[in-house]
Amino acid sequence: MTGVRRLLMALILAVFITIWLAPAVAIISEAFSHDPAAAMASNHHDPLLFTALANTVVVSFTASLLACTLGATAGYALSKKRFYGRKLLFGALLASVFIPPTVMMAPMFRITASLGIYDTLAALILPASASGFAIVFMKVAIDRIPASVIDAAHIDGLGEVGTFARIVLPQVRAPLAALFIIEMISNWGALAVPLAVIDRPENYTLTLSMIAAGNSLTPEPRARMLLLTALIVLPAVALFLLKAREAISGTLSTYFKYERIDADT
């Protein structure tokens, strides 16, 4: 390849990088178009903002942890056990991955109301924990463990629970970590179902209070929204930078289950 062409490609790449970074510049310039001290002060005296942050942390952490646990146990059963309706269940779970969140709004409202958990954090945690994606993801990961390994564990006298906890789980540590990150990110920014099951401001998550701030007409919501955006975005970015490779290859390997992307092959 000629030097001119190389230079041209580098230039095009630089243009793209500029465009991709522009929204970050938009956030920063938005920040400096207000008096930062006043903005921080008004946010500081807003207890509901910290409630929203605490709610978001509690909900997304608990829901992701539950989804990973249930994903691992149910994924193990789907991958290595025989039971009636196994194919049907797997098909239903695979299809559930594609259900758009808005479709679930009305049913979630109704179910949380009849369970008596409407407008509580449980109404945010439990629906998010019932993740078909998590089960499919872990089933695909556990499929990679040969059946002979499980049989060998049984022969050596390990019980069912022992086999799962001491043979299966250690082998799927990387996919589990990736799944936890994916679940965290999606729960952290969830909007549709929370809109349907939460009513009072003290139960708002960050995204809900962002929507509420955007609709109100008070003069300071912009500074407040800026802080909210930062709070919403930062954990995802931090988690991602910590585990970038695992997250990307973990996400992709569910789509490319016929192709190994991880470096550990």
Place this chain on the structure above:
Amino acid sequence: MDDLIFTPAAKRHVDPWAYVFLAPALALLALFLFYPAVWIVFSSLSHEAGHSSVSAWINELESPSFWRAILNTMYFGAIYVPGSIVIGYVLARLISQHNRMRWLLVILFFLPVLLPSAAMGLVWRWMYNPDTGMINNLLSLAGYPAVDWLKDSHLALPAIAVACVWQGAGLVAAILVVAIWAVPREFGEMATLDGAGGWRRLIHVDLPSVKPALVVSILLLVINALRIFASILVMTGDGGPGNWTTNLSFLVYRKWMKEFDLGGAAVLSIVLCFSIILMVVLLHRHPVRGRESQ
């Protein structure tokens, strides 16, 4: 226990432990997935006395806002899917030229994918702001008048689609970069030596070599295009101006949350789910077969 080990036929039997491992997940899934699915179907068929049980279906199929939403969904997809694929492919090719910086570049372009759609919508609402937004600032530097992108009935939906391409192209780039690395470089170089240049090389060598990844990307983008909701809510507030940015997914939300039309929302939900399943079935067969035959 010993029987299980020494008689392989016994393995074919149902293992009761399967239900132990499944039980917790099934309990939650029954409440929050299976029951809702059944409930939606029944709601779409519920009716008042004197009306037929398909009246909600007939109402929806006859309503102009339904067809407007279908058109909007397709219009959005027609910008979002090709836009993300073309830009994502170009990005992937550019990134794979760099050996040392490639992970850094992939991370940079993939970061927007991690942004929750609601936050992405908020950032782009600032970008499109007619007074203080970056895009209008650049326009006025070039001497053009400011445009209120999100309030113009013809510009609002394309503007949202462009914001979504910013996310979609990064996703496609990450998928394609991985696929491009798996293809030996000699492939393209041999084709060039054989005299295939420019477009011919692109169509006959470069694109087919990453075909499975391309099909997966298209599949993900099409599904996204049908699901998109949060960014429309944040950027326009109500799917406006008029109905011009209300897609099928947003109409489900509006029917239920704003118009309290449960039957209508249920009908639209079923239409939406079936269009997604149709797309998955149409697009998904392809890559897996192609890869397995190799």
